[in-house]
Amino acid sequence: MRMILTALVRAYQVATSNFAPRCKYYPSCSNYAITAIGRYGFKGIAMAAWRIVRCNPWSQGGVDYVDAHLDCADAKNLTRDNEKEVVGAN
Amino acid sequence: MGFILNPLYNIVSGVIVFIHKLLEPLFGADSGVTWTLSIMGLVVLIRIILIPLFVKQIKSQRALTALQPHMKEIQKKYKDDRQKQSEEMMKLYKEHKTNPLASCFPILAQAPIFFALFTVLNGIAAKTPEGVSAPIARGFLKGEYLDSAAQAAFFGAKISQSFLGSTDTTVKIVTVLLIIFMSATTFTTQRQLMVKGMPKMDASNNMMLQQQKIMLYLFPVIFAISGVNFPVGVLIYWSTTNLWTWGQQYYVIKRNPTPGSPAYEELQRKRAHKDKLDAKGAEGIDQDEAIEPEVQGQREQPKKKKKKKK
Numbered sequence: 001m002r003m004i005l006t007a008l009v010r011a012y013q014v015a016t017s018n019f020a021p022r023c024k025y026y027p028s029c030s031n032y033a034i035t036a037i038g039r040y041g042f043k044g045i046a047m048a049a050w051r052i053v054r055c056n057p058w059s060q061g062g063v064d065y066v067d068a069h070l071d072c073a074d075a076k077n078l079t080r081d082n083e084k085e086v087v088g089a090n
Numbered sequence: 091m092g093f094i095l096n097p098l099y100n101i102v103s104g105v106i107v108f109i110h111k112l113l114e115p116l117f118g119a120d121s122g123v124t125w126t127l128s129i130m131g132l133v134v135l136i137r138i139i140l141i142p143l144f145v146k147q148i149k150s151q152r153a154l155t156a157l158q159p160h161m162k163e164i165q166k167k168y169k170d171d172r173q174k175q176s177e178e179m180m181k182l183y184k185e186h187k188t189n190p191l192a193s194c195f196p197i198l199a200q201a202p203i204f205f206a207l208f209t210v211l212n213g214i215a216a217k218t219p220e221g222v223s224a225p226i227a228r229g230f231l232k233g234e235y236l237d238s239a240a241q242a243a244f245f246g247a248k249i250s251q252s253f254l255g256s257t258d259t260t261v262k263i264v265t266v267l268l269i270i271f272m273s274a275t276t277f278t279t280q281r282q283l284m285v286k287g288m289p290k291m292d293a294s295n296n297m298m299l300q301q302q303k304i305m306l307y308l309f310p311v312i313f314a315i316s317g318v319n320f321p322v323g324v325l326i327y328w329s330t331t332n333l334w335t336w337g338q339q340y341y342v343i344k345r346n347p348t349p350g351s352p353a354y355e356e357l358q359r360k361r362a363h364k365d366k367l368d369a370k371g372a373e374g375i376d377q378d379e380a381i382e383p384e385v386q387g388q389r390e391q392p393k394k395k396k397k398k399k400k
Contacts, residue, residue: 024193026180055193057143062184063177073174 005037005045024061025051027071035066096229098206103229105132106210110235119234125242125249129207129323133330136203137338140196148342150188157186204327211321214240215250249323261322268325269317273310275332279339286343286353 009030033048065071109131117124168175183189213226225236247264347353
């Protein structure tokens with residue numbers, strides 16, 4: 001089920017990648033959906049739906065992660081740095 | 091689902107029947123022209139309703155000029171980290187209460203209408219298992235209107251027929267032509283935006299050309315796959331809305347182009363030229379006026395004050 005949904009979202013991304021990006025949020029609604037569904041399953045579908053509803057002309061968009069503490073650039077850089085340190089220690 | 095879909099059927103069929111009533115005296119009740127124009131009228135109505143959103147979008151895109159230095163700074167600062175770059179960019183937009191991106195709402199808003207039109211038109215073409223025509227009435231499209239619509243033709247092809255659902259050669263030719271038209275309008279719209287409407291990019295021109303090429307092949311495929319299942323009436327709707335998009339964009343690019351784009355420079359040149367001519371006509375009246383157009387549209391943005399923490 002997750003595989004099918006993720007594949008569908010990916011297909012959508014490939015099909016629309018020729019247009020200028022149009023999502024008000026970062027990450028885009030489709031990327032948000034992939035992460036949310038991968039991590040939370042059915043609850044993720046609801047989360048993705050709610051995100052698409054929020055992504056409307058009257059919202060201001062912005063940075064909005066599924067789990068900010070896991071996904072934001074700083075968090076990722078931190079893990080990457082940690083890995084480097086471990087590699088360095090060996 | 092009925093409680094969601096029935097109102098949609100009512101709206102779509104109501105608008106079509108209403109426009110049909112208005113046009114009846116001009117082209118005749120059973121004329122294909124009347125029915126075609128009714129579908130096109132539905133498109134025009136929807137797109138007019140969506141214009142304020144479009145204007146809002148254009149305005150917030152213009153507001154970006156003021157943010158240009160900040161954006162460059164961010165790009166430089168995080169040039170090795172695309173994610174951080176995007177994050178900071180979004181934060182910047184939010185801080186200045188502007189967002190250049192449209193969100194998918196304008197497209198999603200049209201989807202239910204599109205679906206309802208599809209169902210209403212398919213209802214006209216419905217047949218019994220024995221192949222006898224048995225139109226299904228939906229919304230206001232019933233009785234004499236239903237019979238009339240079932241017979242209405244667009245260049246000889248019945249508006250309720252689809253490429254796959256019909257053996258009629260005329261239907262096949264008309265649907266194929268409409269699909270080609272849809273692909274062409276989408277492609278031209280996109281090309282127009284890329285060539286004239288967007289600020290010049292640094293090194294991404296190559297990528298854009300690549301994308302255009304993919305699009306040139308991808309769109310006819312997408313339209314062909316979906317288009318062969320759609321009744322002629324839906325294809326008319328789709329073609330009209332594509333044409334509208336093109337026209338809307340043409341107007342904006344000509345009259346109110348994005349600062350920094352080739353179309354903008356062209357307009358500036360034209361204005362400068364016109365101002366020169368005006369200045370010659372009334373020499374030495376006011377020098378400032380000739381410079382004015384360059385200042386226009388770049389209102390100084392109010393600076394955000396940092397709140398002190400208490």
